[in-house]
Amino acid sequence: MLRSLVVLFLLWIKVKGLDYVIVHQRWIFVCLFLLPLSVIFDVYYYARAWLIFKMCSAPKLHDQRVRDIQRQVRDWRKQGAKTYMCTGRPGWLTVSLRVGKYKKTHKNIMINMMDILEVDTKRQVVRVEPLANMGQVTALLNSIGWTLPVLPELDDLTVGGLVMGTGIESSSHIYGLFQHICVAYELVLADGSLVRCTEEENSDLFHAVPWSCGTLGFLVAAEIKIVPAKPWVKLHYEPVRGLENICKRFTEASANKRNTFVEGLQYSLDRAVIMTGTMTDHAEPDKINKIGLHFKPWFFKHVEGYLKRDCTGVEYIPLRHYYHRHTRSIFWELQDIIPFGNNPVFRWLFGWMVPPKISLLKLTQGETIRRLYEQHHVVQDMLVPMKHLQDAITRFHKDIEVYPLWLCPFLLPPGRGMVHPKGQEEELYVDIGAYGEPKVKHFEAKASTRQLEKFVRDVHGFQMLYADVYMEREEFWEMFDGQLYHKLRDELGCKEAFPEVYDKICKSARH
Numbered sequence: 001m002l003r004s005l006v007v008l009f010l011l012w013i014k015v016k017g018l019d020y021v022i023v024h025q026r027w028i029f030v031c032l033f034l035l036p037l038s039v040i041f042d043v044y045y046y047a048r049a050w051l052i053f054k055m056c057s058a059p060k061l062h063d064q065r066v067r068d069i070q071r072q073v074r075d076w077r078k079q080g081a082k083t084y085m086c087t088g089r090p091g092w093l094t095v096s097l098r099v100g101k102y103k104k105t106h107k108n109i110m111i112n113m114m115d116i117l118e119v120d121t122k123r124q125v126v127r128v129e130p131l132a133n134m135g136q137v138t139a140l141l142n143s144i145g146w147t148l149p150v151l152p153e154l155d156d157l158t159v160g161g162l163v164m165g166t167g168i169e170s171s172s173h174i175y176g177l178f179q180h181i182c183v184a185y186e187l188v189l190a191d192g193s194l195v196r197c198t199e200e201e202n203s204d205l206f207h208a209v210p211w212s213c214g215t216l217g218f219l220v221a222a223e224i225k226i227v228p229a230k231p232w233v234k235l236h237y238e239p240v241r242g243l244e245n246i247c248k249r250f251t252e253a254s255a256n257k258r259n260t261f262v263e264g265l266q267y268s269l270d271r272a273v274i275m276t277g278t279m280t281d282h283a284e285p286d287k288i289n290k291i292g293l294h295f296k297p298w299f300f301k302h303v304e305g306y307l308k309r310d311c312t313g314v315e316y317i318p319l320r321h322y323y324h325r326h327t328r329s330i331f332w333e334l335q336d337i338i339p340f341g342n343n344p345v346f347r348w349l350f351g352w353m354v355p356p357k358i359s360l361l362k363l364t365q366g367e368t369i370r371r372l373y374e375q376h377h378v379v380q381d382m383l384v385p386m387k388h389l390q391d392a393i394t395r396f397h398k399d400i401e402v403y404p405l406w407l408c409p410f411l412l413p414p415g416r417g418m419v420h421p422k423g424q425e426e427e428l429y430v431d432i433g434a435y436g437e438p439k440v441k442h443f444e445a446k447a448s449t450r451q452l453e454k455f456v457r458d459v460h461g462f463q464m465l466y467a468d469v470y471m472e473r474e475e476f477w478e479m480f481d482g483q484l485y486h487k488l489r490d491e492l493g494c495k496e497a498f499p500e501v502y503d504k505i506c507k508s509a510r511h
């Protein structure tokens with residue numbers, strides 16, 4: 001009996017192909033091992049963060065930890081500064097799907113800083129360490145009636161990654177990117193000194209840090225604006241048909257400052273749902289939907305329901321559930337890993353364990369899955385001026401055809417750093433996020449992404465740097481403004497201490 005089962009199993013693998021089985025049956029390993037492990041990880045980290053904050057030990061320990069980082073940098077110097085430095089956080093722990101090769105060759109500086117240091121409600125600022133993550137920050141701030149004006153959705157995104165990379169949320173059409181709600185950075189520089197930079201103090205450095213990916217210094221703390229929070233988000237769902245109509249409605253909603261939140265989910269070239277929301281103190285009881293409860297449908301599936309039923313709707317969602325609405329299904333990535341994850345039976349029984357930690361998925365993916373993902377999977381966020389939205393969606397459709405597309409508007413103020421609009425006026429942009437399996441037959445990871453990158457450069461847009469970047473160096477510096485960045489690298493002695501940002505994030509620097 002067992003033997004015939006094994007034979008049948010092997011036959012099935014032969015028919016389907018080993019690659020297919022490894023990718024499509026990954027859920028067995030994920031459900032049996034990664035989900036329970038993820039729960040243990042989460043409980044440990046939340047309990048630790050809560051205890052440390054309650055005992056008020058975080059600020060005292062912080063100074064010690066900064067001194068330790070300064071000592072590591074000075075030791076690196078004494079030992080002859082032979083290689084570049086990078087943060088010692090293992091590549092598999094980050095949210096980005098890639099693991100940098102440089103971690104193996106550079107001097108790893110251990111930055112073990114994951115605490116919320118201080119909430120100053122008078123100045124309306126929270127001071128945090130770089131490894132504090134969004135789940136931790138909302139859990140604390142929301143419980144005392146405050147929130148970050150821009151709160152990127154996934155629990156595991158860290159302050160360091162969002163400052164040095166970038167971060168965005170459906171409130172960014174008012175407040176800008178994550179960097180625009182930061183008022184101060186504290187950094188350990190290549191010579192081991194500690195500096196604080198703000199709009200007034202060391203202002204060049206303040207503007208150059210965002211998007212520099214740790215190539216100007218090590219972030220050891222950030223001060224971020226906070227705003228009062230209300231318990232509910234009143235969310236309005238509007239299904240829209242026709243590409244032109246979608247772009248028009250989305251642009252109008254994004255320009256309307258009375259909407260605290262604006263987001264679009266596009267399910268095909270001509271079908272989307274546009275959501276607009278405001279924070280409120282009270283909810284109509286019959287319209288409450290606690291979407292974050294473990295047995296609730298995945299958010300993007302719930303939203304699709306409005307399109308299928310072709311009706312608008314209004315719901316009241318608890319604020320924290322709203323913020324982390326895409327966490328449980330990792331936007332829509334989890335459907336490729338656990339195909340039955342949105343089935344009601346699975347949700348009721350195991351939904352509380354979901355999602356598996358991205359870091360554990362990366363750690364255990366193995367070379368075959370990594371290679372297949374790279375060839376048959378797209379994870380890209382392209383930031384383009386809103387006026388080019390229609391062309392951009394058409395381009396995405398021709399080059400990759402991945403749905404749903406995430407549409408998130410944001411305001412880009414003029415500036416001197418790597419990312420700012422072409423003119424001196426602030427401009428409305430949109431982040432187009434494509435996560436999933438491309439449906440176009442001619443998809444080829446490098447060629448198709450390069451085509452998209454060219455389009456984005458041509459319209460003066462930007463590519464998020466966590467994703468696979470296939471641009472050549474000249475193309476990269478055509479997209480990003482390197483003037484201030486290069487000037488500071490010279491002045492602060494970064495050239496011997498850190499790689500250039502292009503060398504750190506480009507394809508050849510990674511697996």
Ligand SMILES: Cc1cc2nc3c(=O)[nH]c(=O)nc-3n(C[C@H](O)[C@H](O)[C@H](O)COP(=O)(O)OP(=O)(O)OC[C@H]3O[C@@H](n4cnc5c(N)ncnc54)[C@H](O)[C@@H]3O)c2cc1C
Nearest residue numbers: 094095130152153158160161164165167168213214219466
């Ligand atoms: C599946 C997925 C979902 C995503 N969802 C969202 C989303 O909802 N909203 C959003 O805004 N973005 C999202 N992103 C993109 C995300 O903003 C970036 O990956 C971001 O850089 C944060 O990732 P991280 O915290 O893992 O940082 P990391 O990848 O750890 O860091 C990013 C860069 O910053 C550097 N860095 C980090 N800490 C320090 C430090 N202390 N000192 C010096 N340098 C440092 C690192 O070396 C690295 O180069 C998503 C990405 C993926 C892959």
